[in-house]
Amino acid sequence: MNCRTRYRNLVYAFLALLLPATAFSQNGDDEKKTSIEVQGFIMSDMGYNFNSIDPDWFDVMRPTKLPSRKGEFGTSGNIWFSVRQTRFGISSNTPTKLGELKTLFNFDLMGFGVNKGQTTFHLINAWAQLGKFLIGQTASIFMDQDVFPVTLDYWGPMSRLYNFNIQVRYIPISNEKRRLYLAIERPGATADEGNDATSIALDKVKPYYRMPNLLAQYRQNFSWGYVQAAVLAKLMQWDDVSGNTATDLSGKAFGWGWTLSSVVPLGQRFRFKVQVVQGEGSESHIADAPADVVPEHNPSDPVQYIKGIPQPVWGFFTYLDMDWNSHWASSAGYSQETVSNGNLQAPDAFRKGQYASVNLRFMPWTNIMAGIEYQYGKRHNYQSAYSASASKLQFSVKVNFSAKTSL
Numbered sequence: 001m002n003c004r005t006r007y008r009n010l011v012y013a014f015l016a017l018l019l020p021a022t023a024f025s026q027n028g029d030d031e032k033k034t035s036i037e038v039q040g041f042i043m044s045d046m047g048y049n050f051n052s053i054d055p056d057w058f059d060v061m062r063p064t065k066l067p068s069r070k071g072e073f074g075t076s077g078n079i080w081f082s083v084r085q086t087r088f089g090i091s092s093n094t095p096t097k098l099g100e101l102k103t104l105f106n107f108d109l110m111g112f113g114v115n116k117g118q119t120t121f122h123l124i125n126a127w128a129q130l131g132k133f134l135i136g137q138t139a140s141i142f143m144d145q146d147v148f149p150v151t152l153d154y155w156g157p158m159s160r161l162y163n164f165n166i167q168v169r170y171i172p173i174s175n176e177k178r179r180l181y182l183a184i185e186r187p188g189a190t191a192d193e194g195n196d197a198t199s200i201a202l203d204k205v206k207p208y209y210r211m212p213n214l215l216a217q218y219r220q221n222f223s224w225g226y227v228q229a230a231v232l233a234k235l236m237q238w239d240d241v242s243g244n245t246a247t248d249l250s251g252k253a254f255g256w257g258w259t260l261s262s263v264v265p266l267g268q269r270f271r272f273k274v275q276v277v278q279g280e281g282s283e284s285h286i287a288d289a290p291a292d293v294v295p296e297h298n299p300s301d302p303v304q305y306i307k308g309i310p311q312p313v314w315g316f317f318t319y320l321d322m323d324w325n326s327h328w329a330s331s332a333g334y335s336q337e338t339v340s341n342g343n344l345q346a347p348d349a350f351r352k353g354q355y356a357s358v359n360l361r362f363m364p365w366t367n368i369m370a371g372i373e374y375q376y377g378k379r380h381n382y383q384s385a386y387s388a389s390a391s392k393l394q395f396s397v398k399v400n401f402s403a404k405t406s407l
Contacts, residue, residue: 043085047394056117063353099131149319157335158288159315192291194344204242225264255281281310294342332358347383
């Protein structure tokens with residue numbers, strides 16, 4: 001036996017401990033076929049913003065993006081059109097000797113980051129799974145996609161967990177009664193520079209990460225529904241590269257979070273959905289939240305007179321999805337989110353937000369949906385007395401498509 005054969009056998013022996021035993025009980029590769037499915041939908045939205053909102057987020061309801069002061073985004077009242085929810089993807093399933101190899105690649109047109117406000121490519125999923133392992137970009141295991149209410153609004157409840165992240169996932173348990181996911185995910189964070197942003201060289205403070213985010217998720221199914229819990233731990237560090245020996249704004253912060261969610265069917269046509277989240281420095285995992293790290297005075301240290309702290313956050317949402325019959329459905333609910341501000345944050349920094357929506361959807365055929373939705377949002381500031389409210393009407397038409405073939 002040569003070294004290459006010995007090495008290959010050792011690898012197979014190791015994988016046999018981690019992958020399902022059934023992965024090794026299949027026939028030869030020549031009897032297997034790969035199935036490929038093209039899938040997605042065309043979604044066209046139009047609506048009316050009765051109040052002003054950040055123009056980069058004209059077609060969603062985000063309370064953190066409502067004006068922090070009077071007149072910040074101009075005159076109230078604006079009609080808008082959008083196709084940014086449109087999605088396209090390709091998935092595949094390939095039987096192998098090690099189990100089923102699954103892949104998914106899809107994207108929508110919702111601009112984020114430097115592309116905010118634009119209709120442009122936005123990657124959602126790009127992953128491959130073989131047996132108990134998954135690698136690539138997909139929903140963070142801090143999320144629970146099953147608890148998402150059916151909203152026409154892309155963003156949905158502001159305290160909803162929403163983070164598609166690059167990760168390595170291990171699935172030690174997955175059956176009809178329970179599942180357990182463990183993952184390491186790409187680290188990252190956002191920061192609020194506060195009132196001192198113009199007086200000190202915060203542009204010379206650079207973030208770095210020496211360890212991935214650590215996450216775990218557990219779900220237990222019951223006859224009346226399910227309960228899911230997830231936890232998150234992350235280390236955020238930053239370095240002062242200004243070269244100024246009189247001050248040092250370097251630092252680090254530990255972020256953490258936990259969440260509980262549940263979906264409870266109420267008869268055949270109703271589903272009650274609830275999610276609670278709490279943490280510090282975990283805002284980047286929440287759909288609509290401010291910064292992970294915020295500045296505070298540190299008067300006991302004249303060199304590091306400003307420190308960054310992980311911002312505490314908590315929130316919840318409750319929704320009821322209703323299927324009136326085979327053609328008509330609705331969803332209605334409420335969400336709230338609150339953060340604890342650092343004492344160097346601007347008086348008009350975000351402190352608390354509220355979100356509510358109700359819709360009516362019509363499905364004349366299996367692959368077509370048309371609906372109308374009312375959305376409400378409210379923003380409260382840290383110290384200033386100003387608060388902003390917004391109402392929006394949205395009309396949407398969605399056409400699903402899919403085609404499947406085998407190779």
